[in-house]
Amino acid sequence: MPEEYTVRPSPIETYIPENITVHLGPPGTYAPNVTVTFLDYIKNVASSEIYPTWPETAIAANIIAQISFALNRVFTEYYRSRGFDFDITSLPAYDQTFVNGRDTFENVGELAEQLWTTYIRRKGSIEPLYAQYCNGTTTTCSGLSQWGTVALAEQGLSPIEILRSYYGDNIELVENAPVVGFETSVPPYVLRLGAASNDVAILQARLNRISSNYPNIPKIANVNGIYDLSTRDAVTEFQRTFSLTTDGITGRSTWYEVLRVYTAVKKLSELNSEQITYDEIPIVFPLEIAPGSTGNEVRVIQYYLNFISSYYDTVPSIEIDGIYGPLTEASAAAFQTTMGLPATGVIDEPTFDLMYENYLAFVRSLPDESGAAAVPFPGNNLLLGSEGEDVRLLQTYLSVIRQDYPSITELTPDGIFGAQTEQAVKDYQELFGLNVNGVVGPVVWHSIANTYNNIAGTENRQEGQWAT
Template sequence: MAELPTIPSYVTVHLSAPNSNAENITVRFSDYIKNVASSEIFPNWPVEALRANILAQISYTLNRVYTEYYPSRGYDFDITNDTRYDHAYTKDGEVFDTISLIVDEIFNNYIRRKGAIEPLAAKFCDGRITMCSGLLQWGTVDLANQGYTAMQILQYYYGDDIELVENAPLTDKTQSYPGVALSRGSFGDDVRTIKNELNRIRRNYPAIPNINTATSVYDGETVEAVREFQRIFNLTPDGVVGKATWYKIKQIYAAVKRLSELTSEGLTIPEVERVFRTELSLGDSGIEVEAVQYYLAFLGYFYPQLPPIPITGFYDELTRDAVFTFQNEYDLPVTGVVDLSTFYTIERVYKNAVADLPANYQSAIGEPYPGRFLVEGDRGEEVRVIQQYINRIAQSDPAVPEITVDGIFGAQTRRAVIAIQSQLGVEQNGAIGPVEWVEIITRGNNL
């Protein structure tokens, strides 16, 4: 069985026709696509036209690499820059910012025929001077102006039987984008990893502020560090780790680590430590299991097909049965194992359920968890609500300090949360996740 295509780290380009005596240069795959796109199309074209052309260029290049088109013929390169055979590639050519941003977002997406493995050999021509049976580049502009999406443009030229493969893995084993953007209030191993990598990058780029990596919560410090990283590397400075930022962090982290190898620097313990597992199954225990149980228990109030489960922190048969049911309802592989795909789907369904609740609604288990971690620096009604419940606890528990109810998550609130986390025996990060939320609400309601 053929292996699935992966995205190469680099491609080797022959700067002339295949059988000519010319220079070979090796460039990063994403940089190659940026150069090709900047050489062949115009950056002021409609965005959907740009995306369609770039996807065609990516797919064609990957087809050449995957099928070993040139190496199988005895050549020592992956592709040429002769437009009679391949793409236009200009050595040291200018790359346009608009195109660079799109490539960073979609460089590991490609199109293929449904039922096929290999990326489509997506042939194209300019559509003015030259015509062909594939995509017409200037024609994509007309279609985009008519409201076609990039995928509709590609189907117009290549047929309805093509499909988009998203987030293909990288050959160099770079950790794949989790499929969901990381932002303020996110939590888990992916967050901790990004924090550690940004702190390592900071040694070479000291303008990036230091982050406390003792917790796995995406807090205000992380937002600011991500924003500064994005400014340095010409990404949209929104403080969110989307796909483009994810892979840029991975790329720069790998680069600074390679540089550091000259001084024989090894990985430090925090860089390899994994706190949140990528899979949960029967017999597991801990805060991750409690979070999944909370989500499923809450959803059970609205979806009767989900069996009721207690929040114990132990992945028992009841939890597995609830996971079986959820996976079946949402067309996921019915494994009883909570992998990242199942977890993110549970989280998404939970957030949608909370968003659909009427104003000031209280469920049978109390105020619904807002669907993200609350961290120091947050403001709003959700903070005010949890502060009120913390004060109820403080009136009968001297270990929990009373705080000002002002809707501002400050140092006072953080200290109170840490006191409660200490009693729970969970990570004392001062952030309110689903476990802390349900504990505070439940204790507050019982007083």
């Protein structure tokens, strides 16, 4: 059970991390890492970079720039996507000055306490601004001049007016950003053919943007969150281009390399960033499923909860009806309590990840019962290009069902999900009022399994009894 409630970075919102890990040296060199609270980090950087005797508005403008710079490093996972185990360095040659263990100035610290959840972004953009700055005397840059902020403050400019003097009029301040414990953005499960999630959709969108700079990487025509053959082909070519293992599977190394290259081509860690706008982020599955929701996503949740309830007495079983009513809410809250999560009754990302993790663990622990009733959903969607025993079982079930539903395309159970299998799945989906897309997820598998069990397990049935 998790000891604390943490989240992965959101693709549509910038969070303030509770903690930040600082490397006390240049990247790639041996030096210790220290992890401090983000607030203490900002107090330290501000006390190391500027003078406490400066006008308060100048200090405030500098602190906001320092916060934005650090958040940009966290948001883009700039160092972690390069294989490092820290978020930022302590050196101004790479990032901004952090002096481990130093005392901080009282007035600077008080301002940091007021501002540490405030950052800069361009209007209409998601990512924190890469708020480049320099001292303006011994070094100059295209961003903020630290000493220049003093002169502007003495002219009576406010912090936002000072910042706009350097970064342009199209910036805005985001205030009171949420503070959370961070995990890596790497999906909790390897993405491969058949995976379906917002992570897949984000991967597809990033690969499509990268392919504009690397045209050998094929475009993915349908950014739908389903890891299909076109997604696998794009991943494989990306891996080949950037000297990764070419297996078409997106694990940690491929995910981070895609993020690194995406950040580079979008210039997200530069002052002239291309920016990430909200309409660029493909959220194809709901970020949370709450009471009152209906539809296929609810059925998926109910399927998992109902299966898990067989293993946890604390989680009540529920009907799979696609309606998120009081019983589903109670079951979800009971699962959250069992897992040590806040019992909100709302399926958010941490809840779903643990639900799926538990489901997979239980399914994989089941004994082989070939020839008995249909087995539970194997945990990964089956679609064109899938291969293996799960596909062979699906084909077997559909072949049995076809005895009573002859409009389903005839199949030979060979474990290869080809065009005929896809058509047979579509035939079944159309017959039973399901979304016709040729993809077998938990809801379709559950329906096929139930139909198979009814037909294969019924004695003395009449020929064509269930035919339509």
